[in-house]
Amino acid sequence: MTAIIDVDHLSKTYDSGTKALDDVSLTIEEGEIIALLGPNGAGKTTLISTICGLVVPTGGTVRVGGHDIRTDWRAARKMIGLVPQEIAIELFETVMNTVRFTRGLYGQRPDDAYLEQVLRSLTLWDKRDSLIKELSGGMKRRVLIAKALAHRPRVLFLDEPTAGVDVALRREMWQVVRRLRQEGVTIILTTHYLEEAEEMADRIGVINHGQLLLVKPKAELMGEFGKKRLTIELYEPLDAIPPEITADRALDLSEDGRSLGYDYDTRAERTGIARLLADLSGAGIKVRDVSTKQSTLEEVFLDLVDEDEHAQEASEPMEKTA
Numbered sequence: 001m002t003a004i005i006d007v008d009h010l011s012k013t014y015d016s017g018t019k020a021l022d023d024v025s026l027t028i029e030e031g032e033i034i035a036l037l038g039p040n041g042a043g044k045t046t047l048i049s050t051i052c053g054l055v056v057p058t059g060g061t062v063r064v065g066g067h068d069i070r071t072d073w074r075a076a077r078k079m080i081g082l083v084p085q086e087i088a089i090e091l092f093e094t095v096m097n098t099v100r101f102t103r104g105l106y107g108q109r110p111d112d113a114y115l116e117q118v119l120r121s122l123t124l125w126d127k128r129d130s131l132i133k134e135l136s137g138g139m140k141r142r143v144l145i146a147k148a149l150a151h152r153p154r155v156l157f158l159d160e161p162t163a164g165v166d167v168a169l170r171r172e173m174w175q176v177v178r179r180l181r182q183e184g185v186t187i188i189l190t191t192h193y194l195e196e197a198e199e200m201a202d203r204i205g206v207i208n209h210g211q212l213l214l215v216k217p218k219a220e221l222m223g224e225f226g227k228k229r230l231t232i233e234l235y236e237p238l239d240a241i242p243p244e245i246t247a248d249r250a251l252d253l254s255e256d257g258r259s260l261g262y263d264y265d266t267r268a269e270r271t272g273i274a275r276l277l278a279d280l281s282g283a284g285i286k287v288r289d290v291s292t293k294q295s296t297l298e299e300v301f302l303d304l305v306d307e308d309e310h311a312q313e314a315s316e317p318m319e320k321t322a
Contacts, residue, residue, distance in 0.1 A: 002029065002030045003027045003028065003030070004029065004030040004064065004079075004155060004186050005027070005028035005051065005063070005064055005155065005186070006061075006063045007024055007025055007026040007027070007028075007060070007061075008025055008060055008061045008062070009060040009061075010023070010024045010025070010047070010050060010057055010059070010061070010062060011023055011024070011057060011058050011060055012055060012057050012058055013058045019210050020043050020046040020210050021043050021046055021047060021050065021057070023059075023060070024060070024207075026205065026215060028155075028186060028188060029186070030154075030184075030186050031181065031184055031185075032186060032187075032202045032203060033177065033181055033186075033188075033189070033200055034187070034188050034189075034202065034203045034204070035188075035189050035191060035196070035197035035203075035204050035205070036048075036188065036189070036190045036204075036206075037190075037197060037207070038190075038206060038208050039208065042207045042208045042210070043207050043208075043209070044159075044190040044207055045085070045159055046210075047207065048082070048157050048159055048190065050069075051064065051069065051157070052069075052077070052082050052157060053069045053073050053076065053080075054082075056070075062076075063076070064076040064079050064080060064155060065154065067079070078106055078151065079154045080153050080155050080156075080157065081149055081150075081153035081155065081156045082157045083141075083145050083156070083158045083161055084144070085160045087140045087141060089132050089140065089143060089147070090132060091131065092131055092132070093131065093132060094129050094130060094132075095119070095130055095132065095135075095143055096112075096119070096128040096129065098143060098146075099115050099118070099143070099147055099150050100112075100150075102147040102148075102150040103151050105151075106150075108150075108152075115146075115150065116128075118146050118149050118150065119146055121176060121179060122146050122176060124139070124142055124143065124146060138169040141162075141173075142176075145173075153185070155185070155188070156187050156188070157189075158187065158189040158190070159189075159190050160190055160191060161189060162193060162196065174196070174199060178200065201218055202218065203215055203216060203217050203218065204217075228263070228264055228292045228293065229261060229263050229264075229293045230261070230262040230263075230276075230290060231260070231290065231291050231292070231293070232259060232262065232276075232277075233258065233259050233287070233288040233289040233290070234258055234286065235286040235287070235288050236285075237256060237258045238253060240253070241253050241260070242283050244279065244283060245285075249262065249272060249276065250263060260280075262276060277290075
């Protein structure tokens with residue numbers, strides 16, 4: 001695959017002293033979907049805005065399709081479509097005219113046949129003559145996507161694209177994103193819906209405190225950081241776990257005493273499950289059934305952010321005491 005976006009040691013510090021981006025480097029391949037995750041204020045929107053040329057960096061470089069966003073900004077910007085978080089569009093204009101106007105802003109010749117294709121793909125064709133103010137919130141967000149696609153960009157940024165959208169409409173928009181990827185559009189999205197990233201993304205990046213903690217293929221991330229939980233159902237309830245069973249392993253007993261929980265690392269050479277079951281048998285504890293559950297992306301994400309928070313706290317200088 002060919003890199004379409006190359007971010008190299010990018011930094012952004014505002015006049016207030018706030019460091020929104022801290023030495024971020026990232027390569028995005030053509031045709032992939034990458035999801036950027038992070039808590040509020042982590043730097044996701046600043047990163048997107050900087051790549052799109054809306055925020056001037058204080059350090060580092062960004063190239064889109066080989067074009068530097070500062071020295072060759074017209075060519076770089078023409079390759080990008082941006083769907084912002086805020087729904088900021090002219091309420092008293094029609095859907096079709098809104099999309100036509102955006103296409104003209106990029107110096108593109110009129111092409112109503114292409115715009116019809118875009119509107120149909122977003123289920124907006126029947127609304128083409130409707131005023132924006134007459135549309136639902138979900139439809140307005142689709143208009144934002146249509147505007148972003150009006151000039152045929154090769155890269156599409158979606159900043160919280162399904163915020164405030166109901167579950168059914170969110171899943172419809174996932175289908176739209178997949179179709180765009182099939183057409184060769186590279187998609188970068190930020191989202192608070194972790195199931196959205198888990199459903200769609202090829203790679204996932206985690207940002208916190210302006211730093212890119214990691215970027216990994218989704219499957220690799222889940223395999224490397226994910227844990228599995230073993231649930232052991234018992235024939236007879238236990239009042240407490242025998243000490244010889246809890247030695248050197250973290251076990252928890254359910255409230256009714258009828259099941260044991262055991263977390264283990266999927267990366268470990270030995271999970272310890274066979275030994276645990278043998279120890280239970282040796283203690284006369286009969287097992288009815290066992291089942292496992294993989295960690296979700298949400299659990300992996302929260303663990304990563306929590307680790308980073310602890311690292312940040314540890315690196316802060318301690319206050320001197322009198």
